[in-house]
Amino acid sequence: MSSLRHLRIVGLLEGLSLLVLVLIAVPLKHLYGQPLPVRVLGPIHGVFFLWFLYALAAAARERKWAMRRSATAVVASLIPGGTLVFDRSLSREMRELREPRET
Numbered sequence: 001m002s003s004l005r006h007l008r009i010v011g012l013l014e015g016l017s018l019l020v021l022v023l024i025a026v027p028l029k030h031l032y033g034q035p036l037p038v039r040v041l042g043p044i045h046g047v048f049f050l051w052f053l054y055a056l057a058a059a060a061r062e063r064k065w066a067m068r069r070s071a072t073a074v075v076a077s078l079i080p081g082g083t084l085v086f087d088r089s090l091s092r093e094m095r096e097l098r099e100p101r102e103t
Helices: 003-032 036-062 065-080 082-098
Strands: none
Touching: 003 036, 003 065, 003 082, 036 065, 065 082
């Protein structure tokens, strides 16, 4: 599996886990006194986040990305849904790799 594909998959998992944590688990905890979903989903999201950082470092090294691109990905991972938005640029990059440019 290519590093870009790996990063896309992990980014989707990280992004979805953060959205579920913020939009479902945290409100359940604070509005309904149900801390269990945060206790379960918090560590799961933490693992996905660390996995995302690892996959990001591997892709950045392989693709020789500028520091700015990697920093953008890290910032995106801190915003709920951010990695899902960042995924669009990864998809575009993968498409460009498959389709050689005509000059």
